[in-house]
Amino acid sequence: MYQDLQVMELKPTQLNTDPVVPDSEQFTAKELARLLDTTERTIYKYANKLIQIWSWLPESTWRTDGIYTAKALEEMARLKAAKSVNEYALTVTQESGNYTQSGKLTRVETQSTVQTLTAKPIPTIPLINCETVDTGAIRSRTQQMQNINNQLGDAITQLLAHKVENKIEELDARLDDFFAEIEMHSKVQAVQKLQQTNQ
Numbered sequence: 001m002y003q004d005l006q007v008m009e010l011k012p013t014q015l016n017t018d019p020v021v022p023d024s025e026q027f028t029a030k031e032l033a034r035l036l037d038t039t040e041r042t043i044y045k046y047a048n049k050l051i052q053i054w055s056w057l058p059e060s061t062w063r064t065d066g067i068y069t070a071k072a073l074e075e076m077a078r079l080k081a082a083k084s085v086n087e088y089a090l091t092v093t094q095e096s097g098n099y100t101q102s103g104k105l106t107r108v109e110t111q112s113t114v115q116t117l118t119a120k121p122i123p124t125i126p127l128i129n130c131e132t133v134d135t136g137a138i139r140s141r142t143q144q145m146q147n148i149n150n151q152l153g154d155a156i157t158q159l160l161a162h163k164v165e166n167k168i169e170e171l172d173a174r175l176d177d178f179f180a181e182i183e184m185h186s187k188v189q190a191v192q193k194l195q196q197t198n199q
Helices: 029-036 040-053 070-081 085-096 135-198
Strands: 067-069 098-101 104-107
Touching (some): 029 040, 040 070, 067 070
Antiparallel strands (some): 098 104
16 A cells, blocks of 8 residues: 655745854853843743754753753744744654654654555454253243342341331330339339338
8 A cells, every 4th residue: 555645845944044153152041042032931942842842852952051052042043933833843844854743753754655554353253143042041040030039038028027026026025114113113112101101
């Protein structure tokens, strides 16, 4: 299978007319801000974008211990002149053969026109032979399980009812004993009061 190639026209950048700065020059963020007519904060943002977009290059390509290289100045100027970071990243993609996708760069083989696709086989679903399955037995077992479930429910209900009934009878017997004891105690006190009044 051959991949269709898309031909893109590249617009010449205006930045190539800037004077070339020797690679041996180094700059502070303040100097870069003055040269690019921007703020130091913007220089830091540009540096982070360069490191992100050119991720296959070491950070020392752009800066070391807060000192920026001439290449950093050149690329920051290009980044500033671009309409957006995405446009700059696209230009880098076209020039270097690397591309930006979701903020991460990946190597692309630009010479290859053949694409090989491999697919995993579709898993087979096991077939059930309906002639060998005894549906009557399945229905019978299901009915037995429902019957057992119903019997279990009835047994639990009876057990709870029996326990509650036993507790009620036990409570009733205790109340009877309690009232009998109160009655006996009352009679004893009444007899004692009568005896005291008779004396």
